[in-house]
Amino acid sequence: MNIVVCVKQTPDTAATISIEEGKATWGDAPLVLNPWDEYAVEQAILTREELGGKVTALSLGPEEAREALKLALAMGCDEAILINDPLFESADTLIVSRALAAGIMKLGEVELVFFGRASVDSDSGVLGSQTARRLGWPSISWAAAISHHEGAIEVERMIDEGRQVVRSSLPAVISVVKEINEPRYPSFMGIRKASKAEIPTWSAESIGIDGSLSPAVTWPEMFAPQVKSAECEFIAGQSAQEIAEGLADRLIAEKVI
Amino acid sequence: MDFKLTNEQEMWKQAVHEFCAAEVQPKASEMDANASFNHQAVKKMGPLGLLGLNIAEEYGGTGIDSISAAIAIEELGWSCGGTALSVSAHNGLGCAPISLFGSEEQKKHWLPALASGEAGLAALALTEPSGGSDLSRAVQTHAELDGDEWVINGSKAWITNPSVGSLVVTLCRTDSREDSKAFSLIIVPTDTKGLHIHPAESKMGVRASPTHALSYENVRVPAKHLLGEIGQGLYQTYEALDGGRISIGALAIGLARAALEEAMRYAKQREAFNAKLSGHQAIQWMIADGVTQIEAARWLIFHAAWKKDQGGRFTKEASMAKLFASEMAEKVCRNAIQILGSYGYSQEYPVERFYRDARLMTIGEGTSEVQRMVISKHALG
Ligand SMILES: Cc1cc2nc3c(=O)[nH]c(=O)nc-3n(C[C@H](O)[C@H](O)[C@H](O)COP(=O)(O)OP(=O)(O)OC[C@H]3O[C@@H](n4cnc5c(N)ncnc54)[C@H](O)[C@@H]3O)c2cc1C
Ligand SMILES: Cc1cc2nc3c(=O)[nH]c(=O)nc-3n(C[C@H](O)[C@H](O)[C@H](O)COP(=O)(O)OP(=O)(O)OC[C@H]3O[C@@H](n4cnc5c(N)ncnc54)[C@H](O)[C@@H]3O)c2cc1C
Numbered sequence: 001m002n003i004v005v006c007v008k009q010t011p012d013t014a015a016t017i018s019i020e021e022g023k024a025t026w027g028d029a030p031l032v033l034n035p036w037d038e039y040a041v042e043q044a045i046l047t048r049e050e051l052g053g054k055v056t057a058l059s060l061g062p063e064e065a066r067e068a069l070k071l072a073l074a075m076g077c078d079e080a081i082l083i084n085d086p087l088f089e090s091a092d093t094l095i096v097s098r099a100l101a102a103g104i105m106k107l108g109e110v111e112l113v114f115f116g117r118a119s120v121d122s123d124s125g126v127l128g129s130q131t132a133r134r135l136g137w138p139s140i141s142w143a144a145a146i147s148h149h150e151g152a153i154e155v156e157r158m159i160d161e162g163r164q165v166v167r168s169s170l171p172a173v174i175s176v177v178k179e180i181n182e183p184r185y186p187s188f189m190g191i192r193k194a195s196k197a198e199i200p201t202w203s204a205e206s207i208g209i210d211g212s213l214s215p216a217v218t219w220p221e222m223f224a225p226q227v228k229s230a231e232c233e234f235i236a237g238q239s240a241q242e243i244a245e246g247l248a249d250r251l252i253a254e255k256v257i
Numbered sequence: 258m259d260f261k262l263t264n265e266q267e268m269w270k271q272a273v274h275e276f277c278a279a280e281v282q283p284k285a286s287e288m289d290a291n292a293s294f295n296h297q298a299v300k301k302m303g304p305l306g307l308l309g310l311n312i313a314e315e316y317g318g319t320g321i322d323s324i325s326a327a328i329a330i331e332e333l334g335w336s337c338g339g340t341a342l343s344v345s346a347h348n349g350l351g352c353a354p355i356s357l358f359g360s361e362e363q364k365k366h367w368l369p370a371l372a373s374g375e376a377g378l379a380a381l382a383l384t385e386p387s388g389g390s391d392l393s394r395a396v397q398t399h400a401e402l403d404g405d406e407w408v409i410n411g412s413k414a415w416i417t418n419p420s421v422g423s424l425v426v427t428l429c430r431t432d433s434r435e436d437s438k439a440f441s442l443i444i445v446p447t448d449t450k451g452l453h454i455h456p457a458e459s460k461m462g463v464r465a466s467p468t469h470a471l472s473y474e475n476v477r478v479p480a481k482h483l484l485g486e487i488g489q490g491l492y493q494t495y496e497a498l499d500g501g502r503i504s505i506g507a508l509a510i511g512l513a514r515a516a517l518e519e520a521m522r523y524a525k526q527r528e529a530f531n532a533k534l535s536g537h538q539a540i541q542w543m544i545a546d547g548v549t550q551i552e553a554a555r556w557l558i559f560h561a562a563w564k565k566d567q568g569g570r571f572t573k574e575a576s577m578a579k580l581f582a583s584e585m586a587e588k589v590c591r592n593a594i595q596i597l598g599s600y601g602y603s604q605e606y607p608v609e610r611f612y613r614d615a616r617l618m619t620i621g622e623g624t625s626e627v628q629r630m631v632i633s634k635h636a637l638g
Binding site: 074184189192 | 263264265268269272275276301304305306314319321325
């Protein structure tokens, strides 16, 4: 089975956003493989281990995004491809989904595409569904468990209301949540392979996208929300009862309850 | 000359660091307090390659270069001194002699399960109750051939890992002669009848690493458990220890780094005399010395590791690196306690644990005095 996992390079979640001239910036935070995507990569590898085939990691991003792809290779993906072109510089998810879908079509005979739930930086969470729409394939989001049946899959989705089980034909696009597995750590042998791997770059033209692209969504500015000052008050008392009563009085006085 | 890690080494460092930060470090304090072994984390180390640092690929190991091995042990040391000591002893003391001196058949038989972690951690038993520095005098444990079996009697002391592993490579007297050719290394599975593993020692530091006294009471193992040629055991031991010393040095660097990180974090937030501690020159100088000494130690370790990979002996380089790194770590951890003041002395903060752990590094795998003997012998001829 040909499997594709779409990954993005993002700032480390441990990094703090700093504010420069009123604008939010990641500064020189270390860049990592989007943590949500680790679950997608793991699921792609588990699927290959179960059914055989090949896993290709696909990323649209700058030259540095190669490092995220290398990590996917070190975890066990077979191949990696970087889609990189100046045309994509201010791409929104509509453009990215178009490019990813074009990349997937170029790869050919893909049966399953995995995404992480969202990326930790822009956090839109729509790319999986948009890419599915571009491909004309079923989109299954919030996948927490997957089982395979002759040409079809059964997916347990984790939604606000509870768990929902859906069946789908293949090919399909699935975005996964962290409950689905425990991502493996890259092994030394995987790292050795990844550090030697050739990661081809596909230009916009090579996947059949040309002309000027104008994003529907732009991010003209990012700024820090106004800091609200909070006062800390301790409510003292001789007993739990007394403290609770004091707390309730304060909450009522503040019109919280 | 090139002072840059390769891309592979950079990625490896990052990967091991992340593993250690997530799986080892969060448990370090608890493992130390209860003197318990972190089975859960060690079990996960096999698939990463951390248990096959001295094992070739064909036997399930990594065939990793010595600099990458040192990088891994430094990260482990950074996360938990005790866990790191057990893993270091497994690779450098337990597995290395089998890799270096084992026959094709022995390597095929023992190494894959050690690399994967299925067979637990390996151990090397040299030290005896009467001493560890002067092995040719202290080692009284003896093995006699009876038919096609070795019969081993004696006792060992301060042995890392036997309770969490499947074999103990044991240094035995196999000859009554009084010179250095009287010894041999023999593989003893831990479940062999007559091998008694005594309760773990109660120690000042590296408490997550189990250390045991062993007694051998008519322990019988097949003759084919002998490693390499008979009579070569002491030479084999010294050769394995050269590699082990690089590892202990790397571990010490990890401890020093952890202590310095904690001290810097603290110094930047605590205030005294109208300034952050980090604003006082006395503190700045301790930090500067720590940063410099850690870097110096790391280059000594990398150089010894590099020399090891060139082939040939690297005894002096390994001793110098181990001596400098272990004494450096003691100093840096001591200063970290100083910078934290009474919190440094408290178990609420980890620096007192780093200090206790670091203290072992100038003793295990050859004391500082022994390293100085080795180095001066090379220098003076
Ligand atoms: C936590 C821990 C784990 C260990 N793990 C292992 C293990 O896995 N396998 C193993 O075989 N051993 C192990 N050991 C033992 C360790 O290797 C020995 O403790 C060490 O080699 C020193 O031997 P000793 O303790 O018998 O000290 P001794 O040899 O009795 O030495 C005592 C002191 O005298 C000094 N000294 C000795 N000779 C001279 C000299 N000629 N000149 C100047 N000073 C000298 C020493 O440096 C030391 O300071 C471990 C020890 C500890 C504490
Ligand atoms: C076991 C124990 C028992 C104790 N018993 C008592 C007690 O009975 N009564 C009591 O009052 N206290 C007691 N203490 C507290 C002890 O006196 C303090 O820990 C000590 O005075 C240092 O203060 P500190 O820990 O707050 O460190 P800090 O004052 O925060 O100093 C931290 C570090 O910064 C250094 N530093 C501070 N200012 C400067 C400067 N200007 N230039 C350079 N370096 C500087 C310090 O030397 C230290 O290395 C006890 C502490 C311990 C651990």
